[in-house]
Amino acid sequence: MHFKWKRLGENALFLSPSIILTAALGIYPLLWMLRYMFYDYAGYGDPLFVGLDNFRLLMRDGLFWESVGNTFIYAGGKLLLTLPLSLLLAVILNSKLRGGNLLRGIYFMPTIISTAVISVVFYNIFNSYNGMVNTVLMKLHLISQPIDWLGPKYAMLTVIIVAVWGAVGNYMLLFLAGLQSIPQDLYESAAIDGANAARRFWSITLPMLAPVAQMVIMLAIIASLKGYESIMLITEGGPIGKTEVMYLYLYKLLFPVSTGSPVEQQLGYGSAVGFATAVIVGAITGLYFLLSRKMNKLY
């Protein structure tokens, strides 16, 4: 009996730091949000219970739904560029070409660099007046006029390019890991049977990669819906709300963005928005999981 209590005590001792931290800083904030989404609370004074009012407000909040739409454009654009590009790089690097390790090291490099730091850099080099992107494009005679990268027309494209820059290396590596786990003899026997490279790609590589790809794409979807740090630093959601994504909109309800624009804190409404964004991301992830079930059984 004494022995059992001693074991339990040791378990508790070893687990308690993790449990206390997770409870206080992981779970408590979620419960806090679940409570205050039913309150009118600005962050000071007494919170006022308002029932579902915050959600009624949310339904009519044009800015929020616009930000949801922008999130889909941003995430969709990022995924459409990132996934094929990273798969293509992975397939090429998987063929063990000379210099492959160096190239892999270069392509993966952006993932170790702070999104915030590189966003400040991108903000400067995409500047239309003296940014290096326009300078280089004009020197190469690809454009004749400077492009207003941060203007209403191109701002979304710019933040998508920045997101793709930071993401390709990561997904390339994940695809590469999946490719390397495909047994090599499959290719050899297919080659003996006379299947050409394209045929082998469609009939072996893609189906064998499908289970890994299913997970990689899910990670990519979640990450692309969640990202707002670089947008915050490059455009602040502007101009005229063109790049406002939902997590950035949420952030603005809670904290001031730049010193010049004091925003009124709305913690109660912010909680409702936070809950709604989590539900939207969860729903999309769940939907993707349902639709992609087949990918697990392709071979």
Place this chain on the structure above:
Amino acid sequence: MNKQLLIQQPGGRGKSTARPFSGRTVGRAVMWLFLLITAILTLFPLLMTLSGSLKTGAEMMTGGSLLPAKPQFVNYVEAWKQANFARYTWNSAFVSVMATAGTLLVAAMAAYVVDRRHFPGKSLYVTTQASMMFISVGAIVLRPQFDLMVALNLNTTLWGVILILISAHSSTFFMLIGFFKAIPRELDEAAMVDGSGFIRTFFRVILPLLTPGLGVAGLFAFRHAWNEYILPLVFTMTNPQLQTLTVGLANLRYGSSAAMQIHLMMAGACLSILPMLLAYIVANKSFIQVTAGSVKG
């Protein structure tokens, strides 16, 4: 690749031999062009950061050439002293080292018990840790976390930031579980038979064997802490002397004289990228293996 392409020949021979360049040569050239352009585009912003950090403020203002007319190493001195980057670097290093050490310790202790023992509520604990990685409600959690730190009087130091970083230890926990599984249980038992207690066995026998695992997990925890922006931003809004590199650098962009300071911004960006870049060059394999390992299962 060579083997695959060689075998391709029988089908396409008639066409490719008719032209001076075979389809295969053209294909390889296109492939290398693509690889090269992608590599250049990947490196472009980094090279522009480096070149920008060595230009004068006036050169940055007018744009113009790719390279600085005369390298201005003085920019780094200015960033380090006047623009406060010495302070930011110290804060970043302090937060990252403490958060990494704390994350490793908390996660390793929990992972050890979960891997070696059975206890009531084990699956609840593991499920909770797993879901902590996937629930994303955005910045809203920062507010109750901040209030909690105010209540504990930790909002005027960087310990609040450090504790919150440590609290997000679930991915480290799962990474370390994998490494614990590779350490045979007989070792624990042998140590226990020799009279070493549970705690002593963990710290004296198991942790040393876990060093490779702690190394790679630590690399990821350090990268996360070093690169974090929103958390230290929110916590240091009223405490500029506590700002980390990411926050200090981003604030330059908002400053009233931002346009005059782009060269300092670039020097600061270089300073904050450098430590991670060095770690990456040294531990390239670990970064790549662990990232790849996350989907292999």
